[in-house]
Amino acid sequence: MIGLQIGKTVFRAPEVEQPEAPEETILSTKKLSFWYGEKRALDGISMEIPVRQVTAIIGPSGCGKSTYLRCFNRMNELIPGSNFDGAVEYRGRDINDGRVDPVSIRRQIGMVFQKPNPFPKSIYDNIVFGAKVNGMSADMDELVETSLRKAALWDEVKNDLKQSGLALSGGQQQRLCIARALAVEPEVILMDEPCSALDPIATTRIEDLIRTLRETYTIVIVTHNMQQAARVSDKTAFFTVGESGGGELVEFDDTQRLFTTPSDPRTEAYITGRFG
Amino acid sequence: MSEMTEAPRRGGVEALGDLTSRGPARKRRAIFERAIQAVLFACAAISILTTFGIVATLLGETIQFLRQVSIVDFLTGTRWTPLFASKHFGVLPLVNGTIAVAFVAMVVALPVGILTAIFLSEYAPTRFRSVLKPILEVLAGIPTVVYGYFALLFITPILREIFPQTGIFNVASAGIVMGFMILPMMASISEDALRAVPSGLREGAYALGATKYQTVTRVVVPGALSGILAAVILSISRAIGETMIVAIAAGLQPKMGFNLLQSMETMTAYIVQVSLGDTPQDTIEFQTIFAVGTLLFLMTFVMNVVSDWLVRRFREAYE
Numbered sequence: 001m002i003g004l005q006i007g008k009t010v011f012r013a014p015e016v017e018q019p020e021a022p023e024e025t026i027l028s029t030k031k032l033s034f035w036y037g038e039k040r041a042l043d044g045i046s047m048e049i050p051v052r053q054v055t056a057i058i059g060p061s062g063c064g065k066s067t068y069l070r071c072f073n074r075m076n077e078l079i080p081g082s083n084f085d086g087a088v089e090y091r092g093r094d095i096n097d098g099r100v101d102p103v104s105i106r107r108q109i110g111m112v113f114q115k116p117n118p119f120p121k122s123i124y125d126n127i128v129f130g131a132k133v134n135g136m137s138a139d140m141d142e143l144v145e146t147s148l149r150k151a152a153l154w155d156e157v158k159n160d161l162k163q164s165g166l167a168l169s170g171g172q173q174q175r176l177c178i179a180r181a182l183a184v185e186p187e188v189i190l191m192d193e194p195c196s197a198l199d200p201i202a203t204t205r206i207e208d209l210i211r212t213l214r215e216t217y218t219i220v221i222v223t224h225n226m227q228q229a230a231r232v233s234d235k236t237a238f239f240t241v242g243e244s245g246g247g248e249l250v251e252f253d254d255t256q257r258l259f260t261t262p263s264d265p266r267t268e269a270y271i272t273g274r275f276g
Numbered sequence: 277m278s279e280m281t282e283a284p285r286r287g288g289v290e291a292l293g294d295l296t297s298r299g300p301a302r303k304r305r306a307i308f309e310r311a312i313q314a315v316l317f318a319c320a321a322i323s324i325l326t327t328f329g330i331v332a333t334l335l336g337e338t339i340q341f342l343r344q345v346s347i348v349d350f351l352t353g354t355r356w357t358p359l360f361a362s363k364h365f366g367v368l369p370l371v372n373g374t375i376a377v378a379f380v381a382m383v384v385a386l387p388v389g390i391l392t393a394i395f396l397s398e399y400a401p402t403r404f405r406s407v408l409k410p411i412l413e414v415l416a417g418i419p420t421v422v423y424g425y426f427a428l429l430f431i432t433p434i435l436r437e438i439f440p441q442t443g444i445f446n447v448a449s450a451g452i453v454m455g456f457m458i459l460p461m462m463a464s465i466s467e468d469a470l471r472a473v474p475s476g477l478r479e480g481a482y483a484l485g486a487t488k489y490q491t492v493t494r495v496v497v498p499g500a501l502s503g504i505l506a507a508v509i510l511s512i513s514r515a516i517g518e519t520m521i522v523a524i525a526a527g528l529q530p531k532m533g534f535n536l537l538q539s540m541e542t543m544t545a546y547i548v549q550v551s552l553g554d555t556p557q558d559t560i561e562f563q564t565i566f567a568v569g570t571l572l573f574l575m576t577f578v579m580n581v582v583s584d585w586l587v588r589r590f591r592e593a594y595e
Contacts, residue, residue, distance in 0.1 A: 073483060080402065103485050111483035117476035120499050130484035133494065177480070184484055 023050040026188060026218050027072055027109075032086035033246065034067055036079065040246035041067040044086065047237060047252055054210060054219045056229035056255065059239030060270070064247025065222045066114075068239070069190050072220065073109040074102040090188075107134055110181035114193040116173035118165030118180070123148075123157050126165045126176055130184035143183055151179035152209050171202025178209065182217075189213065191221040195228065207232050226271055230259050238267045334573060337566030344560055350567065356530040356546075358564045359555070369530035370568060373447070373540030377522055378515035380451020380536060381458060385511055388455075389462030390504060396463070397470035398492050416460035424524030427453035432525065435537070445527025445539040454521050458511045465510060469503020470496055502586045509583040513576045519544035543572045 027049040034042035042064045049055050057065045070076045071088050074095060088095050095105050107130075118126050127144045130136075144161065148154040153175040157168070165176050174194060181189055191210070195203040210219060210232045223229050229236050236255040242248035251258060251267045262268045342350070345365040353366015392412075396405055431449040436442045442449075473496050481491040497504070527539025528549055541549075547565045555561045 075479065075483065078479070078482060103487055106483055107485035111479075113476060113479060113483075115476055117474065117480040119477060119480065119495055129481070129486075129494070133481075133484065133486040133490045180480075180484065 023053075025049065026051040026091060027220070028089045029068075029071065030087040030089070032068070032071060032088060033084060034064070034071065034076065035083045035246075036067075037081040040244050042071075042084075043242045043244045043246035043248050045239075045247070045249045046086075047249055049218065049220060050235065051218050052214065052216070053234040054214045054221060054232055056233035056236045057220065057222045057239060058224070058226055058229045058236060058270075059247070059250075060241065061224070062247075063239040063241050065239050066192050068247065069192055069220060069222050070111075072188070072190055073106045073111055075106075075111065077102065107184050108186055109188040109190060110184060110186035111190045112174070112177050112181055112192065112194045115197050116170055116177050118168070118173050118176050120164060120166055122162045123165050123168075123176060124161040126180050127183050130180060134184060136184070147179040147183040148176075150182050150213070151175045152205065152212075153179055169202070171198050171205060174198060174202070174206060175209065178206075178213075182213075186217070188218040188220065191219060193222055193224060196224065203228070226259075230255060238262075238264075238270060240266055240270070331573075334566055334570045337563050338570040341560065341563035341567040344563075345567075354532050356541075358561050359550070363560070365564065367543075367568060367571060369532050370541060370543045370546050371571075372532050373522075373526070373530065374516055374542040374544070374572075376447045376534070376536060376540055377451045377454060377526055377542055378512055380448055381454035381515040382508070382512060384452055384455025385458045385462045385515075386508060389459050389507070389511070390466050392459070392463040393466035393470055393504075393507075394492060394497065397467045398488075398496060412460045412463060415456070416464075418457075420457065420518065420520035421524070423453050423457050424450075424521045427521055427525035439537055442537040443527065443539045445525060445529075446537050447526055447540050448536040450522050450524075450526035451536070453525065454515055454518055457518070457521065458514050461514060462507050462511045465507035466500070466504045469500040469507065472503065473499040502589055506583040506586040509579050509586070513579040513583070516579075517544065517572065517576050519548055523548045543568050547572075 025048040028047065030046050032042055032045045033040065045068060057068065059065050067076065071084065072090070072095075076082050076084070084096070090105065090109065093100070119129060121129070124140075124144055127147050128140045131138055131140065131143055145154060145158075148157065153172060156172060157163075157176075165173060168176060174197075178189075178194075195206050198206065207228065210221065213219060214234070221229075221233065233255045235252065236258045237252040238250045238258065239247045240250050251262060251264045253263070258267065259271055262271065350365055350367055352368065353364060354368050355364035355366050356369045357364045396408060400408065427449045428445075431452055432442065432444065432446065435446065435449055477495050477499060478491055481495045486494065522542045523545045526542060526545060528541050528545060529539045530541045530546070531538065533540075547568055550561065550565045
């Protein structure tokens with residue numbers, strides 16, 4: 001039996017290969033390259049992200065994983081001097097097409113950031129912000145409750161929704177940010193190292209939450225923590241810094257297979273801790 | 277790594293000997309250190325002592341003044357004629373004039389300053405910003421006497437074209453120009469406050485589908501509100517204390533009322549008038565300027581304290 005131990009998590013290769021069910025792709029990139037000014041950040045990445053699964057992106061620092069994630073909701077275009085080549089498709093539609101409104105893309109594809117960034121407003125106002133700017137006419141009280149429940153934060157804050165989002169602990173703030181993203185009813189949630197600023201207990205709660213959310217949402221999570229990728233994701237992509245200085249996709253596979261029987265020696269070296 | 281493990285060994289026993297030395301070199305070092313400390317303390321003490329000296333003088337003369345005029349008459353009287361034969365010591369006309377000019381100044385500086393700050397911080401391309409910022413700073417560097425003549429010789433004639441009843445000396449012209457004068461400060465402090473709003477909040481708003489305008493109006497400006505308020509209060513405080521523009525362009529007639537096209541005298545202009553005139557010292561006329569000065573000092577002091585508190589509260593918000 002082939003087994004691999006990373007930290008305390010032990011992975012075992014599946015005994016029987018399951019027949020591959022055809023997966024529906026929701027997001028994909030075709031030969032996507034990206035530059036910050038003269039500096040190349042991504043080098044020709046082609047990848048298909050399946051619907052209603054958790055896809056993790058791992059790799060060493062500077063391999064462009066966050067940059068890649070931010071291409072899906074066009075957050076990178078806010079950075080002056082950035083440039084890209086290739087295509088990013090959401091349900092088969094090129095999101096960088098001149099007719100596509102970035103605002104409507106971001107409503108479909110939500111994002112949770114590395115550092116919890118609740119607005120300096122009440123918990124209630126944090127949740128309804130997205131609905132208000134998008135002109136959604138929902139019952140706001142109900143929206144606040146359902147969103148907070150989905151993010152497993154309701155029971156902790158239900159008695160004081162008027163308190164500032166900044167008064168919460170780091171882990172609660174991050175769950176508030178997840179609730180805020182869920183409130184605009186997106187289809188995809190992008191998570192950029194959502195636990196890197198959190199303690200282990202708060203991290204566990206977010207990971208539990210990610211596993212619950214995968215029933216309804218497509219989640220793409222960037223993490224520097226391989227155990228986290230192994231714990232929460234269905235599929236894992238391994239990025240590394242290529243010859244050009246930009247991030248390259250080395251391997252993209254089912255999480256279990258990637259961590260047990262990686263096909264590329266660079267992946268094996270990384271997950272066994274020999275580099276990165 | 278290897279260097280680090282070697283380094284401490286090199287000193288060894290010798291270094292330990294140095295630790296307990298009581299040689300003359302050590303004594304010299306100690307004296308030098310103490311001397312430096314004393315010089316630095318003396319420099320710091322100068323500014324503190326000066327402040328105390330000024331406050332003591334102001335208060336001393338003010339007490340002399342209040343022995344002859346009741347504080348109630350001073351603070352609530354509406355006639356200010358200390359230099360005339362029939363003397364009245366009601367300071368309200370001067371306060372009225374001061375507030376009127378500051379009001380006009382803020383009507384100009386507040387919207388233009390905040391909108392400039394928003395433009396600089398959120399909209400201006402880096403290159404444009406690097407041109408506009410120095411220009412604003414030049415505006416801040418113009419001597420106030422130049423602003424004063426600009427008000428009297430340029431703005432006032434324009435006002436008199438539009439409103440023929442405008443006086444040669446009038447509140448509006450002085451206030452408008454004062455607004456331009458405090459505009460750079462207003463814009464600069466507000467811009468600092470806006471830029472201090474973490475970029476993560478902007479990204480958070482964009483990621484929820486907010487447009488740029490929504491991000492600015494619903495997240496960035498509210499997030500910077502206490503900093504902007506501090507800018508407003510500091511600007512008002514500056515407008516109240518400004519002397520040269522009002523002395524040149526607003527006139528020297530202590531008047532109550534709201535007619536901004538007429539001449540009014542501000543507290544600062546009155547102090548200039550008396551201190552430059554031939555009023556003998558140790559008279560009640562001369563003491564009035566200290567009483568007015570004390571009141572002015574208290575007004576600006578309170579405002580600076582409030583703005584300081586707001587800035588501190590603002591900083592705490594994101595830490």
